[in-house]
Amino acid sequence: MKIYISGLYSGTNPQPGVGIARSLRTAYPKAKLIGVEYSNRCSGIHWQDFDEIWLQRPWNELNLTTHTEEIRRVLDSGALWISSIDLEIMWFAGVFPDGHPNLLTPSSAALEQVEKPAVPAHEGLPVKIPTFVTTEISDWDLHAFCREHDWKVWLKGPYYEAVRTRSWAEFEEKRHILSNDWATGRLFLQTHVSGYEESIALSAYEGELIDCVRMRKRDLTELSKTWAGDISEVEAEFIEPLREIIRKINWTGGAELEMVRDADDQLWLLEVNPRFPAWIHGATITGRNMPASLVEGATGLTAKNSPALAEEFTRVVMEIPVRSEFPLSPLPEPLGGTIGHSLKHPSGLLQFASRLHNLSSFDEEKSNGGGKSSQFKAPNVPPSFINDLGGLDLTAMETPASLFLENTAAEYFRKAGELADDLSSDALAVTNAYSIKTNPDERLIKLALESGFLAETISLPEVKKAIKIGFKPEQIILNGPGKWWRRENLPDGKFCSIFCDSIEELNRVIENLESGELQTEHLGVRLRTPNVASRFGIPVDTPEVFERLIEAVRRIPKEYKFAAHFHMASSNVGVGHWWHLFESILRWCGSIEALSGRLIEVLDVGGGWFPEDLQKDSSRNFKKAVALIPEFLPHVRRIISEPGKALAQPSMAVAMQILELRNFENVVHEAVVDGSIAELPMYFFYPHRILYQNPQNGGWKPLGRGKTKLLGRLCMEHDIVASNIELPENTQIGDILVFCDAGAYDRSMSYVFGRG
Amino acid sequence: MYLDAVSNTLINTNGSAKTARTIEKKAVFEYWKDWQPSQISHHGGLCCEIAREWITATDFSSLNGDGIFTGPRWLRQKFNWGASRFPIHWCEAVRRDTLDCGALAALAHEVFTVRGVKSSRVQLVQKFSALATSQWTDSWGKGNEPLAWIKDDLIYHEGCAIDTGDKNIKVWDASAGWWVDSKPADGYGALLAIRLSDFNLRTGESFKWGEHIIKADEWLETS
Missing domain, CATH: 3.20.20.10 (Alanine racemase)
Structure with missing residues (x-):
């Protein structure tokens, strides 16, 4: 029996490939285990339980068509494939729309049902979903969401990554980073739940739940990843609805339900990972070998019993020999003036996410992350603002002007x-x-x-x-x-x-x-x-x-x-x-x-x-x-x-005039205005709703999120009064923008600067 | 006779049925079975009332909006764990840098009660190691502090238990700042025995703690 296992990254936030291999080696000592990786920097390729390593080029340069055909040949030859990489699993769902009996991953339809943050399939489980919003709503509304939830919120990427954002400035910075990393503006904000983290890992084949266990985290890494845990049975009240859901969505493969138990004993479902968790060998140590149960379920080949050595597991750091056929690569040169060697995501997963968005097989409307189709909403502006502005003659004013x-x-x-x-x-x-x-x-x-x-x-x-x-x-x-x-x-x-x-x-x-x-x-x-x-x-x-x-x-x-x-x-x-x-x-x-x-x-x-x-x-x-x-x-x-x-705050606004438009690839990426942070000192603390006045008819249009930065008139690096707005196509020099919500500390703390 | 009531009976076969004999094994809590939970005394004056109000008001502030079943870990951040001389009064306790498990448990019990959570005191026997207990013996002995809470590799410890509904309890270790795991365990730090005691509990009233059924005022060996 040949089993291909992909996803061998083994840093402090590891992929489960090595754990799966260790578990399968216990259950099937004679099976040929082939580790699949997309970077020789993933140290799991050196793990001794792999009989062979199938090292592919990184995702950003991989010929996906050729790779698909190679995988098809592998599967047709009778070998099994267990993937530990969420994005690869999503890609498989697209390129093998009808599945393959030897591909032990869920279908596209099943993946849709566990997509975060809503996890539609959770209905029936004794869990709640923490409140969330898409970042496609206006900045004004995102700020309201953060306030409502005491700034105890996580900004989450479409596939991986979650960062705490404790203030508006931090939110803007992290949103910029995550959007760039994952090539999408479609992120989401989710409330934090205080409590203890626990997971349920399961194996299932063609809609039948084979086995599942509960794991409570007992020690954590700096990133809150599992370092030690205890394994116990899942109670019947959870298993029965879970079995029904697995059947209903016809799940194949491993999965992990990540949850938090709060002080009132309520379980909150954070996400469902479409693969085994990285700690899966911890369960095997306790006698519950789920990768083996999956293979047994798929092939009918009896797995060797995995002895229960303990009820708890922990991790240690190990040094292992490097395979001579995959010698270590040199470290990349630090970029000039920077600290560190920039080794995050060595297999090119970020670029793979970007490539996925462009694949015809990838339904971006239905899936997280579809960057091209992001629809950013403009904020609602109270009609009274517009009415009041209508009574002011802005052409007669010197800008920047404070408007009452x-x-x-x-x-x-x-x-x-x-x-x-x-x-x-x-x-x-x-x-x-x-x-x-x-x-x-x-x-x-x-x-x-x-x-x-x-x-x-x-x-x-x-x-x-x-x-x-x-x-x-x-x-x-x-x-x-x-x-x-x-x-x-x-x-x-x-x-x-x-x-x-x-x-x-x-x-x-x-x-x-x-x-x-x-x-x-x-x-x-x-x-x-x-x-x-x-x-x-x-x-x-x-x-x-x-x-x-x-x-x-x-x-x-x-x-x-x-x-x-x-x-x-x-x-x-x-x-x-x-x-x-x-x-x-x-x-x-x-x-x-x-x-x-x-x-x-x-x-x-x-x-x-x-x-x-x-x-x-x-x-x-x-x-x-x-x-x-x-x-x-x-x-x-x-x-x-x-x-x-x-x-x-709502009683005053600041009018500014556009001084210059700077184009790059036919998009206005920067506009200089005659206002500045001297008139909007609260810019860093909350977003302001911005109105654009149509010079032809005098009408007002609230601006949504886009790619244009509004640069203030001051010679100060941080004088950027808006970092991501969408200017109307026909915007001209001299057009008027009005920053609303500027009547409180923006006004009282404004200062004279750069006026001669 | 109390020994009969609390001892376990082991059959030592020693490889031969003929030589089998019954030996008496003392209960792990034997040494402390008559101990009562520590109390914080009140002078009956403003000094202690100010201290008590300060503890309970600070506790509410420290919840930061979290639920009332949240463990008051802030107490352990405020006070180091160490020896406390009894009797100790509220006005003294709040000004101490260090408090022992009994004083910390008494404070935790108080704040849970003021929050409206049904709380009881718990007495615990834990196993550590000879090395650990010799360290404590040495460090407490140097200050002429009482050492009766240590016996070989066992220690007497205190905490409090809260009723989370339907007579289910959770056990808060105020010295460690964590909920004690109800799962039976052996080895370093393992909980070997527990007793719930509080004047509000009826004799024989029982509570569920994980797989254990604990009766009020009765020691229970847990592993």
């Missing part, structure tokens, strides 16, 4: 006011406050005043400005670490609230209140809870500081209402995490109340919300939050909500 979207701003402030009214009750008043630092534009501050907001300030010059616009001291909240800066601006009168950023400040403010130097209705503290990366507030992460805080709170004179402040940018930490932090703060406040004997009467909550996050289910979420407060803090009578960013 007056009606949009008014609408957002009005909705925030309505929400506060809706949430208020006789027992609990909800009041909005506008954080002046978010955007100190007088029009917005005035809008806040007219909408019944309080003013939240972080310095006495901000207090002065608020008073100048019409706020009274009793409508002003003082916050932040430097609120007493420029003390000559301290107004007469009683503030609404003062929130202290440290115990030292709290002690000092108590002295100032007692001496009559300061007046306020509420005196409170800003808290920094453990595990939060922040420089603001009183850190309660040690019992010593917590005790000092309790002592200080006990000293607050009784005539001042005690208050607590919590602020965290939900756009940075994620929406779910923000709500956890909110509940965490309630618990800390409850402890402070109980231990100090001072009742908390005012709770000031800052969100750093994205407008969409505040509006999406806002009524339901905030009602839930307002209902939660009395459970922990029954004496709170007033909630101050600070939705600064959520209101200011």
Whole structure:
């Protein structure tokens, strides 16, 4: 019996070929095992259990037609073929559409049913699929997905590779790398599931499940790959639906279901690999030789029993002799100025992926990765943006220009006011406050005043400005670490609230209140809870500081209402995490109340919300939050909500003009604009929706993702205001682009640069 | 007589049925069978209440949104494992750099309970090696710390168990920061015996831990 085994890479993220050979050698000592590889750098070709090595040229230069015919001859001669390479298996499914009795790999139809991330075949198994989205949706929506899932997301390639993306900048960088590597923009983002990894490996032939085992990872490599594991039986509740699925999709070959078990014992299916796992010989060690069971199932030839040596397995690093017929190649020269020798994917798998996309047998609509057919969606832009832009005469403006979207701003402030009214009750008043630092534009501050907001300030010059616009001291909240800066601006009168950023400040403010130097209705503290990366507030992460805080709170004179402040940018930490932090703060406040004997009467909550996050289910979420407060803090009578960013961000935009178009192979790959990161300093933190104005009819078109970089006017390397947009075909120099969502910190933190 | 209740009976055939004799093998937990789980004491004043509130509030913050059945591994990151002198009070415990398995288990039990998870204390007997236990004997002995938790190659250990529903439990080793595997094992680090104890448990109340059925307040040999 001859068995061809392909996929012999044996680094720290190995292919299973060597493990399959070891298992088959145990079961069929006399079988001729032929290792198939596409690079002599894959060290598995030197493994002793292979009787022969069939070394092909790398995938990028392989003549696939010739290779197909060679494989057909091999299979027709009676030899079996077990593949360990996902892409090769997909290719086989295309070039052997009717299969071959000796080709022990699944069909194209079966592969479609296990395609990640949806894994359609999973229905019936006691598993869930982690939430995912394709990266073909707009950047705006991808950012929303990341926020919604607390930035605990993985960007995954169509076939291999998954990388954590903890921020927008990191996401953009990794997306660029993976898209280039796999020659496709069709990637996907999937939520992270915390828990313990486990797999089920199986063997099946023509729709019959032959054997399966469960493996729990017990030690991991740096890439979270298996280093050690234990093997156990799969419970009946899993096997029976699995058997049905295998039958239904007529599976042939090995497979691995990769899963995570969370703290609630729920299994999450991450993916189904269409081949045996690399640890498959670990199962053989425990007496469950699945490669042998597959061969036995396909041929009827009885396999020699594989003794159970243990219930657990582990790996070691071994040095083995190099076959003289395949001497080691020299290391490639490091590229000038770089570190390392660039040895990833020596068999040319990346290029093979690219070639697969171009094969007629490869249905790119149905398969992952079809790069040519990627359809990137443009973001939705609220009609109010367009209406407001329609009222502005951009031709009369000098660009780059900051645009105030007056009606949009008014609408957002009005909705925030309505929400506060809706949430208020006789027992609990909800009041909005506008954080002046978010955007100190007088029009917005005035809008806040007219909408019944309080003013939240972080310095006495901000207090002065608020008073100048019409706020009274009793409508002003003082916050932040430097609120007493420029003390000559301290107004007469009683503030609404003062929130202290440290115990030292709290002690000092108590002295100032007692001496009559300061007046306020509420005196409170800003808290920094453990595990939060922040420089603001009183850190309660040690019992010593917590005790000092309790002592200080006990000293607050009784005539001042005690208050607590919590602020965290939900756009940075994620929406779910923000709500956890909110509940965490309630618990800390409850402890402070109980231990100090001072009742908390005012709770000031800052969100750093994205407008969409505040509006999406806002009524339901905030009602839930307002209902939660009395459970922990029954004496709170007033909630101050600070939705600064959520209101200011959509209220302004930046108009820019195209200065130059740079073409390469008939595609505009770079365009220079007269705007820059000086006007869009938040470019690195979130995507902005971009509108293109048609110079003929003045209409606005939201831009989707494409291949054009927009270069800012500054002589700064990182002045790139958009890295992947699709400009309309007839774009001309002088055309106008409007960057929306630029009314918050883009505006307040913009700076003068390169203007002479 | 308690020995009858807890001893195993082995038949030593010694190659001949005629010479067969019954020998008494002491239970692995024999040495510690009357020990009670460690407790953290409360001064009855604000000092201990602040400490206790700090532990439970920090625990909620440390969950970072994960489920309430998540093991409180942060405790082990905050405190090194080492000798603790008892009695130990809350206000002392939170300021210590090192806590022993009993104190760590007591803290873990507390945080699980405050989360709303039904938790019990567990006492464990684990097997290590003579080399390992001699190391501990040496290092703890130098500080005149108690050594009664070590006996030959066995050690007494503490953790806590949480009820995940339907009387199924998971056993949290607060000193190691992991869930103890219920699969029977022998060798280095193997769990040999376990006892669930908590004043909330009814005598004879039983729980399922993997393949084991554990009765409250009764030692069970697991391998």
